[in-house]
Amino acid sequence: MAETIPLNPITLPLNQISLIEASAGTGKTYTIGSLYLRLLLKAGENNFSRSLNVEEILVVTFTDMATEELKKKIRERITDAIDKLTAFAETQDKSAFKNDEFLTALCHDLNIFEAIHRLKLAEQNMDLAAIYTIHGFCRRMLMQYAFHSGIHFNLELIKDQSDLLVRFANEFWREHFYPLDFESANFIATELVSPTNVLSLLKADLGKDLQVEIENKQALSVPIQIFLPQYLGGYQKALNELKAFWLESADEISAIITNELEKDYPKDQLKSLNRKKYQVKRLGDWINKINQWSNNPRDYQINTTLKDYFLQSSIEKNCEESTDKNKDKKPATPFYSPIFAELEKRVNALMTPDLLSKLTLYHYRQGLQQKLLDYKLNHQEKSFDDLLRLLCEALQGAQGDELAEMIRFQYPFAMIDEFQDTDSQQYAIFSKIYRDNPEKNTGFIMIGDPKQAIYRFRGADIFTYLKASDEAQYRFELTKNYRSEKHLVDGVNALFDFPQSPFIYQNINFTAVDSRDDHLRFYLNGKAEPAYRFYLTESDKVNKTEMAKICAISIQHWLKSAVENQAVFQNEDTCKTLQAANIAVLVRDKNEAALVKNELQKLGIASVYLSDQNSVFDSNVAKELAWVLKACLNVAERPILNAIATALFGLNAADIHQIQQNEADWQRWADSFAQYQQTWQRQGILAMLHQILLEQGISARLLSQATGERDLTDFLHLSEILQQAATLHESEAALLSWFEKQIQGEGRQEAQIRLESERQLVKIVTIHKSKGLEYDLVWLPFLAVPSKDPSKKDINIYYSKERDETLWDIENRNLNALYEETFAEELRLLYVALTRAKYQMAFALPSQFDKKWNALHYVLSQGEIGKEINLSDSKNTETLLQTFKEKMQDNVEICTKPNLEALTALSINTKNDDLKAAEFTGNIEQDWRITSFTSIEQAHRRQHYFTESVGKKHAVFDDAKDYDSQNSIEISTALLNENESNILDLPRGKQVGTALHRHFENCYFSDLANTEEIDKLRQSLQLDETFTEPLQNWLQQISHTPLSNEIGIALADLANKDCIKEMPFYLAIREYFDVEAFNRALKAHHHLPSEPLQFEQIQGMVRGSIDLVFRHNGKYYLVDYKSNFLGSILADYNQEALKKEMLHSHYDWQYLIYTLALHRYLQSVVPKYDYARDFGGVFYLFLRGMNGEPQSGVFYDRPSVELITELDGVF
CATH class of the missing domain: 3.90.320.10 (Lambda Exonuclease; Chain A)
Structure with a gap:
């Protein structure tokens, strides 16, 4: 493995395979822009063999948003370089570079006028720049080199293959489970529940090439047609034989144990059965329970009473034990009977229902994958995972070397951003193209940070990154944080810089980074605020509601001070007043977001959840809109009353009663809905819904409420969706039927909820979504929540170092490896959370950490709590924080008894800024078509x-x-x-x-x-x-x-x-x-x-x-x-x-x-x-x-x- 050295963007070799590790906030995007400029200009030391055009420099990242951001930043770097080089050419004064150290150093070897010309050409051609998502790159290569990839030109990309999966899951269920006998079908119905439930278990890992670790390999190799009768049917047959044997032997078993309990023992001899456990009265209850189990064909689990008290090994364990009182007695002679030995033999011969269920899931997974593969071989639809698989297969195929050569010829240089989020398939693609290049006439740079690898649930594989990093010819690191104020950087250094493997794995190192000296600081009420503020609850348990409340009140105090110009970011030259949009609350999921949003709402603080992945069809507005549409379709008393009872119309029970009693009022409503029906039939549903919106004053009514913007956004979004769907349905009734099915979740189309506002609001965002972003002030209210036990999942996947592949641990034999992977990712997620803030972070913690593993607990204890899910002891939070405070001095504030009191609720400002439509003044070319x-x-x-x-x-x-x-x-x-x-x-x-x-x-x-x-x-x-x-x-x-x-x-x-x-x-x-x-x-x-x-x-x-x-x-x-x-x-x-x-x-x-x-x-x-x-x-x-x-x-x-x-x- 190459030695890691600090990166110098001027001297980094561009014709080799290199790895750049960029810690949070260290200017990764700026570095990519610098290398891009060198490639365009053939500049700097160890440069590329020739100048490249924007079409020849491949830059790959993992999301559409990141792709657009990279394009924008690179374009800005090119424009900035043109401006500065032009100014330098005119003045020959290096002050023209405005302290740009990179350009100042680069200009020594440049022909300035030629450089300006090339950069202007690059600026003009940026729309042709090869900056793609990984899936966009794969799709482009598959279609561009269709003869070598064997892919149809009219490839149809499907973003969501849920409908296909549902179809094939239902097919598999019908084909293989419908013909089963009652007992086997009962097992399937109880364990797997339904095709929908199976999909929820399998969907996340369905695209992976997943190997299974199990002792009985035969159970995997047989086809499903043999597995079900041989294993599931065999289990039911053996279980029924066990039950029958018990029923035949129950009286004899009762007599054997009763005789033993009534047997007289010498006073100096311990008894063969512990008579505190085995009693004649209990014996009868036990046998009755086991008899009921034996007579119940639906109960396929091994009876726990049978296992605990009637197997030979159980009986031997339950002999009378030696104590201080009877330590002089002779040891008990183990009680033995052939009938108990036979019961144990039969029980041990049975596969556990849990293992049988997982094996059935495995075969279900295999069947689903095969159905998908067969379908896609004969159809043009391809998913995102298919794009990666197909390009990887093409590169490994007979024409793979030729295909790799053509891609290298098109893109002689490649940079892969966010490489820590790669997987083995993605790395195999780029490794084949660039690492296996015998001519060495290309350059390849992997850019990432293993400390920020947090997308394991999406298939990202940190072990592939570590393997790739070992194969790099050069390793570099960025060592200066430009994002955060100095004391925040010092705090992260103090938390993670310890010898006990701060990220669990030895080859994920933490290197302390430097910081800028010219940052602003956060001042509250005239005093410099500490970089870290911890609020300790009085409870020693994690209480999320209390923590969300502390968070909300703290934010309210910030905003109250901001109104009085007492919450500012300033240094000697600059002073900026805090605004709501400067504040971000980081959470793990939508449930935590809802808690915070609710507490903020109580205090009159508007917020927006930026990670909302819910469907608009799940909203209350969708359900209420369905009632309105029913009334418009069927203008009658009951449908109209149901419609106007919704929150959209703002009527209460008294209002509705009055309408029913007053004939004139009722007639007005009936006429209105009759008019809406005519508008729907003549002009379409969108025109009708806008008519309702205006005539009934729905916009103003909704916006006067705390959740008004969210509800109005959903209403308008649903209106658009209904208008689009109307073109696919022959009648109004058919459209309404489709809408109701969408609300129920049947064959639902993609309709992610839209952001309700871009106004100055407090941001609530998941830690995953916050990666790569920065916020002035960050609140982390739930970092003390203990880690979930990963072994409880149905499919436990871990990386095997010995086999160098990802395995499904179907028998849970390697839980330690699973725990390590889970805890390691929790620590990486913590690192991401702790590196988002620019000026201050605030936390809510219990007075005592839980006795389950937690990432913050781990770093505060400098790794002392170890890597067990259940801890032997819990640490006092204040003690741990005091140790941290000793390193950070006044830059840590610990509030043991939060004296935060809620202020009067802030008024919600619903006034919109005056907006003006932009005017187009350009020239439209009319004859281009x-x-x-x-x-x-x-x-x-x-x-x-x-x-x-x-x-x-x-x-x-x-x-x-x-x-x-x-x-x-x-x-x-x-x-x-x-x-x-x-x-x-x-x-x-x-x-x-x-x-x-x-x-x-x-x-x-x-x-x-x-x-x-x-x-x-x-x-x-x-x-x-x-x-x-x-x-x-x-x-x-x-x-x-x-x-x-x-x-x-x-x-x-x-x-x-x-x-x-x-x-x-x-x-x-x-x-x-x-x-x-x-x-x-x-x-x-x-x-x-x-x-x-x-x-x-x-x-x-x-x-x-x-x-x-x-x-x-x-x-x-x-x-x-x-x-x-x-x-x-x-x-x-x-x-x-x-x-x-x-x-x-x-x-x-x-x-x-x-x-x-x-x-x-x-x-x-x-x-x-x-x-x-x-x-x-x-x-x-x-x-x-x-x-x-x-x-x-x-x-x-x-x-x-x-x-x-x-x-x-x-x-």
Whole structure:
């Protein structure tokens, strides 16, 4: 392992594999920006071999928000560097750098004017910068190098695959559990409960390649069809035999023990049974309980009374024990009976129900994963996890070395931010691309902080990070904290800098960091506040409500002082008054957030929970809105009364009673809802809901309440969702039914609750969400809550150092490793929490720590409490804090009896700031647009054949991608006979073309005649079953028709990995589409007598979609399917007829555009690509004419190099 040294951004080697460990607040993003500038300018020592463009510098992070932030910061660094270098070029005075040490040092080796030029170019091209999330990078590589990755071009990314998981979980449950006998089904229903419950247990780890640690490997290797009868059924059979044996032996057992209890023993002999435990009266109760258990087929657990008192080992343990009073007596002779030994043998032979349940979960997991994999092999949907898996598999596959080389060629340098959140699959991807590079002409930097690895629940793997860090050629660390005031930095140093492994693992070190000297300090009522303020409750137990209350009152006092300008951040030059938005309360989850929010609300303090992941459908507003919609749909007394009784209308019981009694009042409400119903039917649901909002004064009513902004935001959010959903439902009733199902959670769409306000509010945020952020003042009210016992979970996962992989400890044999991992992450989470504040942190703690492990307890004791979940002793909190205070002196304040008293509730300010809409003063380019060749060809027809009917002409693209020229389908009612030519009478029109294209896209070419898919095709064409066999024969002929005598290949011969189906493209027009130049190129180099194109000049892009691109013998070909009807006999599809149709429909224009698009694509992804050598040609397949004979129905052309080269200059 390389030695860790302080980082100097000027001298860091850029052509090696390096690791940068960036402690919290040490300027990680600034460092990335500095290295980015060096790469753009080829500057500094140990620089890269050449200057790079923004498109060549890969920067990867893990979230969309972090990606946008990185882009913004890097752009700002480039702009700042341009400004400073420009000022320096004009003055030659280094004061132009404004104390920017990095640029000052960098400029020594720069050609300043060339540097400014390159930076301005980079600034202009920042929208092209290769700054992506890890999933965005994987998706881009899979699609860009589709031939090497084997991925469909029309990959559809699904953010949430919950619906698929629910579907497959239900399928598995039905397939394997419905046929079970009663006792086994009872076990499943009790242990696994339901498919929904199983998913809740498995979902978090479903995407992981998880190995299982168990002694009985056989139980894992058998398929579920064998496991259930052999293990679950076998358990029930053995259990029933045990119960039967007990019932047969119960009387004998009673007699044996009764005889033993009545037996006389010599006075100097201890008894074989402890008669304080074993008594005749108790014996009868015990036997009755076990008899009831034996007669209950639903009870599959081993009876505890049986285990504790009637097994041979239990009886031997329950002999009379020696005490001080009877220590002179002879030891008891162990009581033995074959019947107890037999009971023990039978019990020990049974697998525990807990293990059996987990094994069933394992097989359920395997089945779910296989169903997902099978589905995704045949469909375009891919999840985020799939993107990583597919790219990793592609890189490890047969063409992996070539794919890695192409990615390196595209991105010779890569920086991976937040690398501590990586996993083994992600590291395998970058390791293959950069670490395994034999030419060493690339650079790779991993940037992270193992002390902040807190996303284990998302799959992050700290052990992968540690392994990667060992493999780095250079290791650097950032050693100065720029975020926090000096005394806060000193406090973190004091808490974590101790020899007892502050983060549990030896290879996660803590290095004390320096701080800035020019920070502001927090002053309250004229006095400098300590960096750390601890409030100790009078209770020695953790009371979250009390802690939340202390937190809220403390914040109220801060804000009260701020109103009087007595709460400020200041130094010699600056003074800023505290505002509510400067305060953050860090919590673990939404329950803790709710406690704090509630206490703040009581004191009139508005707050916002920034980590709210709830669905808007779970809100009270959603339920109330459902009542309102019911009334609008059904204008009757009961629905209207239910609607106006909701909080939205603000009526009380007396108001509603008055409306019922007063006919005029009632009629007004009935008329209003009748009007709302008409608005819904005529203008849509959004217009209706806005009408209700305005007429009923709902906005003002809600905003006058403490939770008003939250409720109004939910109302408007739901209104938008309903408007979008309305387009998918045929009636108002169907829409309401869908809305009610969403509220109930059935097939729910993603609808995360929106932030209600961005005003000056106290922020409540989870510690996880706060990572990477900073706040002026931080409150941590719940840090003393003890750690949860991780062994209580159904799936316990830990990292095995011996096997170097993550294991499911199904038998709980390695709990110590599990505890270590849990406690280590708790400490990392504590570190994140303690490094968010800039000026002060406040805590609420009990007077005594709990006897369960806690991270803050661990660091305050400097590791003395050890690593056991249950502690032998609890520490006095004040004693621990005094030790900390001795190191920190006046910068720690301990309040043993908080004298905080709530002040009068602050008034909630609902007044909005005066806002003004921004005005756009830029210039919008009107003639830039994205067009298709459909538009170009149709414009040509309008101009060239103005006097003719447009309906008689064929378009290159029509609405159904030119699948046929007819606008309506003509279904033939005549049955096909066995004469193959009658397939030419297949119905015509767009629907036929669309269905055939979909069939070709969804099927392997070797399986085009698949019966199941043929049935789908037949049904989509509205044909009866008599068409099945002719369709099968025809598609068999199509797939086996030789496309060319020269290359000797048919569709059926194509491997799926060599095909890209439905390849979309956007062909950039470099300046303007020059129609005259296009016509000149065709006239000079096109062998077909195509007529001149007539079209106005355009600029922008031409889009299209190629039906099929395939690779054969190193050459690339494009294919387009045509279902055009050319005649009723095969002779109508001969080569002369096809050529005539190609020209008549201008399909030659189409394939020239396709060829140019494919040519440009291949240039970008195929190393050393050469059109003359690598492009094979174009096939247009007129499907009705393909009968299995060579080239039947096939038009082929290969545009000349000269033509494509000239067209490349036209577009």
